[in-house]
Amino acid sequence: MIDTMRWLAEDDCLELLDQTVLPGKISYLKCRDYCDVAGAIKCLAVRGAPAIGAAAAYGLALAAKQLGPVDKISFIAGLERAVHELASTRPTAVNLRWALDRCLQSVHALETDDTGVLYSFLLETAHNIFHGDVESNRRLGQYGLELIPKGSRILTHCNAGALATAGYGTALGVIRAASEAGKNITVYAGETRPLLQGARLTTWELLQEGIPVTLVTDGMAGYLMAKEKVDLVIVGADRIAANGDAANKIGTYGLAVLAREHGLPFYIAAPVSTVDLSLASGETIPIEERDHSEVTSLAGIQVAPPGVNVWNPAFDVTPHRMITAIITDRGVARPPYLENLREALERL
Amino acid sequence: MIDTMRWLAEDDCLELLDQTVLPGKISYLKCRDYCDVAGAIKCLAVRGAPAIGAAAAYGLALAAKQLGPVDKISFIAGLERAVHELASTRPTAVNLRWALDRCLQSVHALETDDTGVLYSFLLETAHNIFHGDVESNRRLGQYGLELIPKGSRILTHCNAGALATAGYGTALGVIRAASEAGKNITVYAGETRPLLQGARLTTWELLQEGIPVTLVTDGMAGYLMAKEKVDLVIVGADRIAANGDAANKIGTYGLAVLAREHGLPFYIAAPVSTVDLSLASGETIPIEERDHSEVTSLAGIQVAPPGVNVWNPAFDVTPHRMITAIITDRGVARPPYLENLREALERL
Numbered sequence: 001m002i003d004t005m006r007w008l009a010e011d012d013c014l015e016l017l018d019q020t021v022l023p024g025k026i027s028y029l030k031c032r033d034y035c036d037v038a039g040a041i042k043c044l045a046v047r048g049a050p051a052i053g054a055a056a057a058y059g060l061a062l063a064a065k066q067l068g069p070v071d072k073i074s075f076i077a078g079l080e081r082a083v084h085e086l087a088s089t090r091p092t093a094v095n096l097r098w099a100l101d102r103c104l105q106s107v108h109a110l111e112t113d114d115t116g117v118l119y120s121f122l123l124e125t126a127h128n129i130f131h132g133d134v135e136s137n138r139r140l141g142q143y144g145l146e147l148i149p150k151g152s153r154i155l156t157h158c159n160a161g162a163l164a165t166a167g168y169g170t171a172l173g174v175i176r177a178a179s180e181a182g183k184n185i186t187v188y189a190g191e192t193r194p195l196l197q198g199a200r201l202t203t204w205e206l207l208q209e210g211i212p213v214t215l216v217t218d219g220m221a222g223y224l225m226a227k228e229k230v231d232l233v234i235v236g237a238d239r240i241a242a243n244g245d246a247a248n249k250i251g252t253y254g255l256a257v258l259a260r261e262h263g264l265p266f267y268i269a270a271p272v273s274t275v276d277l278s279l280a281s282g283e284t285i286p287i288e289e290r291d292h293s294e295v296t297s298l299a300g301i302q303v304a305p306p307g308v309n310v311w312n313p314a315f316d317v318t319p320h321r322m323i324t325a326i327i328t329d330r331g332v333a334r335p336p337y338l339e340n341l342r343e344a345l346e347r348l
Numbered sequence: 349m350i351d352t353m354r355w356l357a358e359d360d361c362l363e364l365l366d367q368t369v370l371p372g373k374i375s376y377l378k379c380r381d382y383c384d385v386a387g388a389i390k391c392l393a394v395r396g397a398p399a400i401g402a403a404a405a406y407g408l409a410l411a412a413k414q415l416g417p418v419d420k421i422s423f424i425a426g427l428e429r430a431v432h433e434l435a436s437t438r439p440t441a442v443n444l445r446w447a448l449d450r451c452l453q454s455v456h457a458l459e460t461d462d463t464g465v466l467y468s469f470l471l472e473t474a475h476n477i478f479h480g481d482v483e484s485n486r487r488l489g490q491y492g493l494e495l496i497p498k499g500s501r502i503l504t505h506c507n508a509g510a511l512a513t514a515g516y517g518t519a520l521g522v523i524r525a526a527s528e529a530g531k532n533i534t535v536y537a538g539e540t541r542p543l544l545q546g547a548r549l550t551t552w553e554l555l556q557e558g559i560p561v562t563l564v565t566d567g568m569a570g571y572l573m574a575k576e577k578v579d580l581v582i583v584g585a586d587r588i589a590a591n592g593d594a595a596n597k598i599g600t601y602g603l604a605v606l607a608r609e610h611g612l613p614f615y616i617a618a619p620v621s622t623v624d625l626s627l628a629s630g631e632t633i634p635i636e637e638r639d640h641s642e643v644t645s646l647a648g649i650q651v652a653p654p655g656v657n658v659w660n661p662a663f664d665v666t667p668h669r670m671i672t673a674i675i676t677d678r679g680v681a682r683p684p685y686l687e688n689l690r691e692a693l694e695r696l
Contacts, residue, residue, distance in 0.1 A: 219599025
């Protein structure tokens with residue numbers, strides 16, 4: 001499996017797979033400071049809620065290295081500036097904030113004033129978040145297995161795969177686990193306009209794994225279900241509110257409505273770091289709106305008339321009542337989510 | 349308004365606006381024989397159910413010209429070969445077959461053996477179909493007015509505009525009529541992957557008319573409705589069965605499900621030539637599947653990994669129970685469609 005990101009110890013820098021040019025080109029961006037990481041998150045070179053959490057943690061380690069030998073108050077102030085910049089790159093995914101908070105807390109908890117030690121410790125925390133994410137995805141995949149009958153034909157949206165995480169994936173983690181368990185599944189990948197993460201990334205990951213995949217445009221999902229070509233839907237999430245409402249890539253909500261219309265299970269797969277208990281419902285999840293050019297052009301080619309108005313929300317919110325179950329790295333949560341998500345978070 | 353097609357009398361040929369290169373380029377294809385017309389329909393240089401009906405009628409006139417001075421039996425046989433070729437270009441839209449049948453019938457009804465006269469007569473029939481379509485769209489637009497409250501925010505899909513017809517449009521005809529009537533409407537245009545007729549053609553038509561339009565990707569429709577940004581949906585149709593089931597551009601069915609979920613009216617706008625009483629339900633409407641490359645590339649750029657499997661139906665079928673009303677050029681038909689569509693067809 002290809003590395004979504006890797007830390008180059010000999011060079012003290014982070015390499016991020018540039019997902020904007022996949023699958024045509026495999027190229028890594030070298031991030032030598034936290035601003036490079038912030039830029040890579042903003043332009044979606046690295047994307048997917050768990051992956052941007054891990055990348056941001058490495059970004060904070062780079063910020064610590066940049067600060068060099070200063071007193072601890074200046075060091076903390078410098079880190080907080082970096083946290084602010086990294087956290088504000090993308091507003092919807094809560095894993096970003098979760099990872100940065102975890103890093104900051106670990107620094108606050110240390111007694112030492114030695115910024116070299118603090119840097120090493122931050123880097124260690126980033127490694128832990130990175131490796132922890134892979135493990136948590138594998139656990140999540142195993143928990144998800146029980147929900148996937150043999151021979152299932154699964155529709156997914158966007159990319160909640162190895163590329164969206166530190167490795168293995170959330171929705172695609174369940175799909176990988178089901179495939180590894182010999183369940184003979186097949187997958188439909190929604191292309192996911194505007195940025196085509198389904199067409200470019202999900203199909204590419206699944207082809208590499210030898211899992212049968214068929215690409216469809218987003219508008220085909222309804223007819224796919226009406227023609228009884230799909231048995232269940234699994235997608236990832238960028239933030240899940242306390243009541244189970246889930247923000248995910250734009251188009252997810254429509255799939256949930258269609259799944260219910262056709263009596264199909266609709267699953268969210270996400271680690272507990274995606275759950276934000278501070279929000280009572282999905283109403284208050286901030287939804288990022290991105291540049292119009294993502295919709296009006298592709299690879300620099302204008303496809304819509306100049307000057308046309310565009311609405312380009314990057315995410316939507318699926319109400320908890322439409323979600324059959326939320327597959328986490330601490331087990332499968334079913335309704336009522338208000339109790340069962342909290343319980344999953346407290347589980348070890 | 350730009351011409352979708354025009355007959356050049358001085359040159360005895362049909363010019364078709366090449367819609368595959370809009371909005372970047374305005375260029376006309378010269379069709380000197382019926383094979384040129386068939387090719388233009390196949391590659392979607394001309395598209396939209398009523399437009400391909402009119403283009404095919406001109407194609408048949410070109411076939412008559414090509415046949416030259418032969419006996420009537422050979423002439424009819426030659427025409428029938430052309431009808432077969434023209435009709436088989438695209439299987440879903442019934443207007444194509446309707447127009448060709450009307451032309452053939454007009455030839456059978458004539459007493460003369462003079463193929464020059466027969467050619468003139470076929471050309472006249474094509475002109476009648478062409479001009480009749482513009483008139484019927486204007487009538488349809490007026491009938492549709494009653495369904496559009498002042499200030500409506502209307503979602504449409506694909507292009508059911510002047511470009512999809514001989515002029516004025518069906519779904520966009522209603523939108524034009526509502527705008528001309530001072531109803532202060534605004535429009536959301538779904539981009540309509542894979543071929544982006546919404547992004548390329550609908551926004552372009554509406555910008556030219558000065559009707560406010562906002563472009564969205566197909567996956568945004570659900571969230572658009574959830575955020576209460578749209579009041580009703582109007583789309584065209586390629587074939588309507590006797591019970592009101594309607595085939596239209598892929599993605600339409602999903603919009604109908606979403607509209608019902610949000611309590612929004614869902615209207616089909618189509619001339620009666622789109623109604624096929626020979627089919628009891630939408631189950632038996634043939635659905636064209638098109639080339640994989642339409643999905644795996646966008647604007648000529650490969651966006652998916654080579655070799656990925658694709659499902660690419662060009663249309664889907666919306667069940668009659670999800671359609672609030674069908675706006676025709678002979679009035680608005682409401683459920684039960686089995687009676688009310690038939691009645692509309694018999695109306696003059």
